[in-house]
Amino acid sequence: MTRVLKSAEEIEHLLLADVRQQRHCDKVEAIRIGRCQPDEDNNRANWKVVSVDPGAASREFAGAAVMIAMDRLQREVSLIPWE
Numbered sequence: 618m619t620r621v622l623k624s625a626e627e628i629e630h631l632l633l634a635d636v637r638q639q640r641h642c643d644k645v646e647a648i649r650i651g652r653c654q655p656d657e658d659n660n661r662a663n664w665k666v667v668s669v670d671p672g673a674a675s676r677e678f679a680g681a682a683v684m685i686a687m688d689r690l691q692r693e694v695s696l697i698p699w700e
Contacts, residue, residue: 622694622696632648632686639678645671648683653665
């Protein structure tokens with residue numbers, strides 16, 4: 618499957634929208650991603666989540682929701698390469 622190329626801001630927005638739909642996670646404030654080397658631990662994606670601001674949401678629920686959303690999106694989306 619070919620991954621769609623997106624900017625970091627677009628991926629962060631997709632992650633945040635996905636996470637906010639999960640139970641007890643509508644108050645998550647922000648998610649930041651960073652570039653990384655593709656490997657087995659990150660579904661061969663070139664990005665990973667580097668920080669989560671859970672806001673008023675439970676850290677446990679937010680962390681679990683981020684892991685699920687990241688796993689799915691890493692299979693579908695690649696970060697636009699630097700030029």
